Amino acid sequence: MSHLPSLFLTFSLLSLLAVGGGTAVLPEMQTLLSQNFGISHTQFIHIYSFGQIAPGPNMLMVLVIGFQVAGSLGAAVVLFSFFLPSSVLCLYAGRLWERFGESPWRRSVQDALEPISIGLMASGVYAVAKASIVSPITLIFGPHHTFPHPKNQDQSGFCHSWVRTGWVDRSQISLRN
Amino acid sequence: MAELAVTDQPNPVTLKDLFVQFFIIGAISFGGGIVAYERILLVEKRKWLTADEFMAFLAISQTMPGLNSVNLAVLAGDLLRGKLGALIAVLGLIIPGSIFVLALGLLYSENSNHPMANFLLMGVAASACGLLAAITYRIGDDNWKHFKSVAIIIVTFCLMSIAKLALPLVLLIMAPVAIYLYRPGKSL
Numbered sequence: 127m128s129h130l131p132s133l134f135l136t137f138s139l140l141s142l143l144a145v146g147g148g149t150a151v152l153p154e155m156q157t158l159l160s161q162n163f164g165i166s167h168t169q170f171i172h173i174y175s176f177g178q179i180a181p182g183p184n185m186l187m188v189l190v191i192g193f194q195v196a197g198s199l200g201a202a203v204v205l206f207s208f209f210l211p212s213s214v215l216c217l218y219a220g221r222l223w224e225r226f227g228e229s230p231w232r233r234s235v236q237d238a239l240e241p242i243s244i245g246l247m248a249s250g251v252y253a254v255a256k257a258s259i260v261s262p263i264t265l266i267f268g269p270h271h272t273f274p275h276p277k278n279q280d281q282s283g284f285c286h287s288w289v290r291t292g293w294v295d296r297s298q299i300s301l302r303n
Numbered sequence: 304m305a306e307l308a309v310t311d312q313p314n315p316v317t318l319k320d321l322f323v324q325f326f327i328i329g330a331i332s333f334g335g336g337i338v339a340y341e342r343i344l345l346v347e348k349r350k351w352l353t354a355d356e357f358m359a360f361l362a363i364s365q366t367m368p369g370l371n372s373v374n375l376a377v378l379a380g381d382l383l384r385g386k387l388g389a390l391i392a393v394l395g396l397i398i399p400g401s402i403f404v405l406a407l408g409l410l411y412s413e414n415s416n417h418p419m420a421n422f423l424l425m426g427v428a429a430s431a432c433g434l435l436a437a438i439t440y441r442i443g444d445d446n447w448k449h450f451k452s453v454a455i456i457i458v459t460f461c462l463m464s465i466a467k468l469a470l471p472l473v474l475l476i477m478a479p480v481a482i483y484l485y486r487p488g489k490s491l
Binding site for chain 2: 147182183186201205211213235249
């Protein structure tokens with residue numbers, strides 16, 4: 127039960143760091159989970175693959191992590207802390223957007239963001255394509271290669287450097303008892 | 304714009320309908336690509352949003368932290384039925400997958416070997432990829448026809464997938480450039 131506050135803090139933080147979707151924080155999540163809750167790399171890969179198989183957002187697999195750490199209550203805490211902070215933030219961002227009304231700048235910002243969104247979606251297609259071609263093979267020959275290791279230079283390296291450079295104080299989130 | 308979308312319709316969206324529609328998406332969207340299903344629902348099937356509103360919401364969803372599909376449900380739910388609508392839409396979206404994932408988790412606790420998962424994953428990811436590619440093309444719409452927007456799409460893709468920059472960094476670089484290119488008074 128003593129894990130619950132720690133789960134709450136860890137997943138609230140990950141929720142707010144997940145700019146561009148959950149995949150951006152996967153390496154960070156893996157590091158935090160092995161530090162704070164002793165979830166091994168292989169375990170993490172297995173749980174991650176549940177999210178791939180299940181319908182709905184792939185990141186729902188975080189519930190299994192909560193469940194593994196602290197049972198049903200753990201899953202509930204993770205659900206709450208991973209989805210609430212970012213959703214509330216997004217709700218108010220949306221309302222702020224509506225308030226800009228017919229300002230010509232709103233049109234400019236939207237026209238500017240549209241092609242960026244499409245570019246990001248194209249990157250998503252590319253990432254899924256790479257995963258769907260590579261992962262079954264690599265999963266068979268060794269699950270350790272399917273997931274970007276935190277030390278690799280990949281798109282999520284940025285979140286790591288936030289933590290490393292003190293953007294986020296790691297001592298606040300590692301509450302290992 | 305919010306009032307317009309609601310008063311345009313003779314019958315405002317009911318919470319039950321909102322929940323059921325997002326629940327269906329949550330239950331059938333195997334392998335990701337949920338944004339694609341959401342567009343089909345919101346713009347094509349129910350016409351709750353115009354294509355233009357959807358694009359704005361998609362852009363906000365991607366620039367804010369959190370899962371894009373969940374953020375989209377928050378924004379669409381809020382527009383249609385306020386805060387409660389946002390909550391209902393998100394719950395509908397995540398309940399089926401949560402039950403599915405927890406069931407797998409229970410099985411996993413009992414037996415941590417699951418070679419089947421790897422085989423399932425193969426087909427699932429491949430089909431998700433096809434759907435996502437098709438919907439990206441469709442969402443792109445007019446953006447594929449102008450030199451300026453195509454250039455921004457390509458540069459964004461390259462920064463993200465080739466240069467492998469982090470998303471916040473990509474946004475930090477691309478947003479000011481794109482906003483400058485589309486500043487008021489400039490045409491598409």
